[in-house]
Amino acid sequence: MRKSRIALYAFCVPVALWLVAPTLVVIPLSFTADRSLAFPPREFSWRWYESFFSSSQWLGGLLNSLQIGLLVAIIATVLGTLAAYGLSRVSGFRKTFSNSLLVLPMLVPSVIFGVGLYALFLRMGLVGTLPGFLIAHTMLALPYVVVNVGAVLVSYDRQLERAAWISGASKPKAFLTVTVPAIMPGVASGFLFAFITSFDEVIVSMFISNPYLQTLPVRMYSSLQREVDPTIAAAASVIMTITTAAALIAIFARTRRKADT
Amino acid sequence: MSPEHSGDVTGAALQLRGVTKRFGSFTAIEDISLTIEPGEFVTFLGPSGSGKTTTLNCIAGFEEVTAGEILLGGNSLTSLPIHKRNLGMVFQGYALFPHMTVEKNIAYPLKQRKLPRAAIARDVAFALETVGLTEFKDRMPTQLSGGQRQRVALARAICFGPPLLLMDEPLSALDKALREQLQLEIRRIHRELGTTVVFVTHDQDEALALSDRIVVFDKGRIVQIGTPRELYQNPENVFVSEFVGESVMIAGSYADGEFSTEAGRFSTAAASSSPQWSGPAQMMIRPERIGIAGAEASAPASGDGSGDAVHSVRGVIEDITYVGNAVKYRVGLPGGGGIVRSQDIGGTVGDIGAPVRLSWNPADARILAREDA
Numbered sequence: 205m206r207k208s209r210i211a212l213y214a215f216c217v218p219v220a221l222w223l224v225a226p227t228l229v230v231i232p233l234s235f236t237a238d239r240s241l242a243f244p245p246r247e248f249s250w251r252w253y254e255s256f257f258s259s260s261q262w263l264g265g266l267l268n269s270l271q272i273g274l275l276v277a278i279i280a281t282v283l284g285t286l287a288a289y290g291l292s293r294v295s296g297f298r299k300t301f302s303n304s305l306l307v308l309p310m311l312v313p314s315v316i317f318g319v320g321l322y323a324l325f326l327r328m329g330l331v332g333t334l335p336g337f338l339i340a341h342t343m344l345a346l347p348y349v350v351v352n353v354g355a356v357l358v359s360y361d362r363q364l365e366r367a368a369w370i371s372g373a374s375k376p377k378a379f380l381t382v383t384v385p386a387i388m389p390g391v392a393s394g395f396l397f398a399f400i401t402s403f404d405e406v407i408v409s410m411f412i413s414n415p416y417l418q419t420l421p422v423r424m425y426s427s428l429q430r431e432v433d434p435t436i437a438a439a440a441s442v443i444m445t446i447t448t449a450a451a452l453i454a455i456f457a458r459t460r461r462k463a464d465t
Numbered sequence: 466m467s468p469e470h471s472g473d474v475t476g477a478a479l480q481l482r483g484v485t486k487r488f489g490s491f492t493a494i495e496d497i498s499l500t501i502e503p504g505e506f507v508t509f510l511g512p513s514g515s516g517k518t519t520t521l522n523c524i525a526g527f528e529e530v531t532a533g534e535i536l537l538g539g540n541s542l543t544s545l546p547i548h549k550r551n552l553g554m555v556f557q558g559y560a561l562f563p564h565m566t567v568e569k570n571i572a573y574p575l576k577q578r579k580l581p582r583a584a585i586a587r588d589v590a591f592a593l594e595t596v597g598l599t600e601f602k603d604r605m606p607t608q609l610s611g612g613q614r615q616r617v618a619l620a621r622a623i624c625f626g627p628p629l630l631l632m633d634e635p636l637s638a639l640d641k642a643l644r645e646q647l648q649l650e651i652r653r654i655h656r657e658l659g660t661t662v663v664f665v666t667h668d669q670d671e672a673l674a675l676s677d678r679i680v681v682f683d684k685g686r687i688v689q690i691g692t693p694r695e696l697y698q699n700p701e702n703v704f705v706s707e708f709v710g711e712s713v714m715i716a717g718s719y720a721d722g723e724f725s726t727e728a729g730r731f732s733t734a735a736a737s738s739s740p741q742w743s744g745p746a747q748m749m750i751r752p753e754r755i756g757i758a759g760a761e762a763s764a765p766a767s768g769d770g771s772g773d774a775v776h777s778v779r780g781v782i783e784d785i786t787y788v789g790n791a792v793k794y795r796v797g798l799p800g801g802g803g804i805v806r807s808q809d810i811g812g813t814v815g816d817i818g819a820p821v822r823l824s825w826n827p828a829d830a831r832i833l834a835r836e837d838a
Contacts, residue, residue, distance in 0.1 A: 366547075366554075366560065367562070368573070372577030372625075
């Protein structure tokens with residue numbers, strides 16, 4: 205028993221390191237004093253963080269990403285929760301069809317999605333606009349909300365709603381005061397995954413951004429093509445910190461949900 | 466105590482008129498008509514799929530009726546949305562709101578009625594006291610036992626003084642001792658509040674213990690309505706006699722005041738029912754009305770089955786169950802069989818396989834039409 209446990213650790217720890225090491229290398233790189241991305245860094249410095257937070261392009265990109273990410277998370281959570289709720293009470297072909305349709309953006313390669321969207325947005329004048337980003341990212345984030353909320357709805361006791369109705373609550377009121385609190389863990393993790401999806405997204409965003417409206421990942425990608433300067437490592441560390449925090453909260457909410465049931 | 470439920474408040478009369486519910490081509494209930502008096506405790510009894518729960522769901526509004534009308538206190542419920550019906554309901558799975566404390570759960574229906582805060586506090590306190598959970602008001606539902614949860618659900622259903630309380634198999638998730646204890650409490654609360662109660666169950670003992678009247682459902686229809694005693698002593702058909710209580714059944718045919726079987730012929734002149742029709746029939750006798758003795762015991766007078774004297778028939782013991790204050794024998798008879806209950810007085814009439822003689826007073830036999838014939 206103990207031996208097999210040691211063997212398990214001996215196998216899993218290297219695999220885990222292998223998975224995250226390339227990402228973690230970026231963090232020490234961002235604290236280098238050098239002008240180039242040399243590993244390991246020879247001297248410690250905050251200069252590239254200063255460069256990041258004092259550049260209007262970098263900081264602007266971060267603020268754009270945060271704004272778009274939050275708005276997308278809100279819109280996708282509301283729409284996705286309603287969609288998952290609706291899907292939880294139909295069955296058969298209608299359910300399978302709508303479900304596949306909603307999850308499709310997860311499966312279609314981003315480049316294809318981006319090209320299609322670009323052609324469409326160009327005609328509609330949505331390239332480089334906030335509404336354009338919100339529409340595109342919401343489509344990409346929606347599946348995560350539908351899947352997360354759908355998972356909690358499976359174990360949701362429909363009698364709770366009946367109890368609320370018979371107690372005198374109208375259907376919308378019962379949904380808000382009883383159903384939503386009961387499925388909150390799924391809604392919360394859906395919200396966070398939606399935020400991360402938007403905040404991290406680069407390929408589709410490349411197509412629909414222009415110099416006036418860029419998100420942080422797009423800014424990073426275009427900066428890579430011109431100059432390689434450790435500011436990008438600082439930017440990457442900022443993104444990683446934010447997304448890791450969001451993911452940890454989502455995972456925490458999930459395990460609590462499991463512990464509750 | 467609040468004026469809404471000051472003890473003498475009575476519930477409203479409930480009337481079902483030709484209520485029918487179809488799901489596509491499947492008819493769940495057909496032409497259900499009954500009248501429940503104000504303050505009456507009525508149980509819907511039947512096996513699963515008999516339509517009792519569908520009928521309850523139609524009253525609650527969870528199902529829309531296909532045809533017919535439901536009236537509460539003379540006003541039609543059928544066109545009202547669920548949340549405007551002003552009904553109390555207790556569910557099988559408790560259905561307590563998991564994110565609210567006991568107190569908030571009970572306050573929920575009062576808040577929907579937009580009562581002032583003081584009135585809500587007073588009614589919640591009253592309901593908590595009624596179910597004896599005052600000191601648990603700050604607990605979450607997960608911190609309560611099954612019995613306590615069902616008491617909270619009951620408090621939530623009665624706190625606003627509903628004219629009709631619906632209970633959908635509320636005790637079936639609880640163990641036997643707790644179930645009996647809660648049955649007593651439900652009866653006490655019903656007496657105190659005087660509300661009309663419709664209670665759904667598939668448990669005949671529960672129905673017999675609780676109800677003023679029982680409505681027996683089978684295959685989407687009402688098969689008999691009566692007091693517990695009427696149903697037990699005078700079932701109108703084989704289904705009711707088998708579903709409510711145990712019995713000995715003998716198959717045969719009936720014509721002109723005489724019931725003929727393989728085992729002999731029995732006059733029904735003294736029986737509690739001597740029907741006018743003739744045809745295939747079952748004779749039913751309740752277990753406590755039958756005497757059992759070893760086969761060698763001399764047959765009671767006029768054992769040939771005719772006349773007014775004691776009727777008797779020979780059979781074989783198939784199974785013996787000791788139930789404490791009595792012994793139950795399952796006895797096989799020519800053309801039938803059933804359960805016989807005998808006071809446990811020490812001795813036995815025989816082991817499994819032993820021949821026995823059953824005897825009964827002709828007045829205790831009942832002739833029922835055989836539906837399967």
